[in-house]
Amino acid sequence: GAVVSQHPSRVICKSGTSVKIECRSLDFQATTMFWYRQFPKQSLMLMATSNEGSKATYEQGVEKDKFLINHASLTLSTLTVTSAHPEDSSFYICSAKGTGRDNSPLHFGNGTRLTVT
Amino acid sequence: AQTVTQSQPEMSVQEAETVTLSCTYDTSESDYYLFWYKQPPSRQMILVIRQEAYKQQNATENRFSVNFQKAAKSFSLKISDSQLGDAAMYFCAYRSPYSGSRLTFGEGTQLTVNP
Numbered sequence: 001g002a003v004v005s006q007h008p009s010r011v012i013c014k015s016g017t018s019v020k021i022e023c024r025s026l027d028f029q030a031t032t033m034f035w036y037r038q039f040p041k042q043s044l045m046l047m048a049t050s051n052e053g054s055k056a057t058y059e060q061g062v063e064k065d066k067f068l069i070n071h072a073s074l075t076l077s078t079l080t081v082t083s084a085h086p087e088d089s090s091f092y093i094c095s096a097k098g099t100g101r102d103n104s105p106l107h108f109g110n111g112t113r114l115t116v117t
Numbered sequence: 118a119q120t121v122t123q124s125q126p127e128m129s130v131q132e133a134e135t136v137t138l139s140c141t142y143d144t145s146e147s148d149y150y151l152f153w154y155k156q157p158p159s160r161q162m163i164l165v166i167r168q169e170a171y172k173q174q175n176a177t178e179n180r181f182s183v184n185f186q187k188a189a190k191s192f193s194l195k196i197s198d199s200q201l202g203d204a205a206m207y208f209c210a211y212r213s214p215y216s217g218s219r220l221t222f223g224e225g226t227q228l229t230v231n232p
Contacts (some may be wrong), residue, residue: 016198031159032217032218034218034219034220038160041206041225041227042224042225043208043222043224043225044162044208044220044222046219046221049217049219058139091160093160094160094179095220097218106218106220108161108162110159110160110161111160113160
């Protein structure tokens, strides 16, 4: 089946630094990738939609200058949390859609737990 | 905008018994897709079952089945012969064919399976 690899699985960074999270589709081409944020015992909240070769579309309330998204190839999207603060600590999950039928399911990465100290 | 509501924050079931998780949604669209995802403690999102709105027949995947009531905008998940490995957070999700495959998730239901 389709595999999405997300790296790193855990990261701890100091306040004010930036951290990059990678999302790779290993065995399919992903024209669209999605970035979600999940707080403990809560649902997944869509942050942005990443389209290969174009600018990401951010959801209302998400700071595009703080959460930089790059989708430079059909197999890789990156989320960079810039000038991280403790309130950015959360679980970030990416998902990817292949170029198949519209009702094909999304494939999720294993998530990244970010802790900002 | 579409919304998805799961009114049961927590549910529990005895091993080998059957449990039903509720989900309702609000939409003005006639064509859409519905999903149930499972998130175990590992946090990996696992697709359990999916339903296309134009199909009247309820989807079934082994021990998992849905009761899709389009007019009532209800999409419940039934787990039969519950197993310890079914313990997880379950999310109901909606996807519009017009929104670029974006998923809208419900709040989730934490399922506990008691031995």
